[in-house]
Amino acid sequence: MSRLRSYGQYCGLAQALEIIGERWALLIVRDLVLGPKRFTDLRTGLPRIPTNVLSARLKELEAAGVVHRRTMPRPSAAVAYELTAYGSELEEVVLHLGRWGAKSLGDPKPEDIVTIDGEVLALRATFKEDAARGANARHQLQVAEVIVHAIVNDGALTAGDGPLPDADLVMRTDALDGLKLLLSRDISATEAIASGLFTVEGSIAEFERFVDLFGADTQAATAPA
DSSP, X not given: OOXXXXXXXXXXXXXXXXXXXXXXXXXXXXXXXXXXXXHHHHHHHSTTSOHHHHHHHHHHHHHTTSEEEEXXXXXXXXXXEEEOXXXXXXXXXXXXXXXXXXXXXXXXXXXXXXXXXXXXXXXXXXXXXXXXTTOEEEEEEEXXXXXXXXXXXXXXXXXXXXXXXXXXXXXXXXXXTHHHHHHTTSSOHHHHHXXXXXXXXXXXXXXXXXXXXXXXXXXXXXXXX
16 A cells, blocks of 8 residues: 555554545445456446546555455356455445444435445345344345345345245335335335335235344434434
8 A cells, every 4th residue: 555545553443444445445345245256247336436446446455465366267267356365354344334324324316326236235234133033034125126135044144136036025116215214114014015115026924024134123313414
């Protein structure tokens, strides 16, 4: 890391910010938490990042030992980026920051988007392992054009992208903040359906169970003034 960009402090937090504090760096880490990605995959998930900035951030993260490159198995044989063991330690940081930031999310702006990786990480960040003990569920969620799924098996969660055959519950919302409103309990499962915010294939009981498995225990904080 260039000393010109250094905070000049012998401090772990300052060092962390020098590594991942640059614009876009932590979102790159967020997307790599879910597995290796090619340069083009990262561009797809971060459509507003300039190509030269993505290249620069990846080089910086490589130099810091957070990311490395490897060749994907045949037949792809493409070069992909993935987190190192050191970089993978950021997973809990990413999940905690996501939960913290969600508390002050306001209304989505017209230019805002949701991404597959963002929605999968949202499910992982909000999953309540204790509430899921003994539970088995297969849920599919669509937010705008993004489709993800969650499989719960006795306290364990597998979340991924794409449709889920034979899902117990299929949920759809066109509102980018639909999932946030539901999981923060700003709106109940019954109200979400009655208002048209969500359409659901499955029972209301299963929809309420989804909220119990992923929803906040208390109402989320409002955006600071």
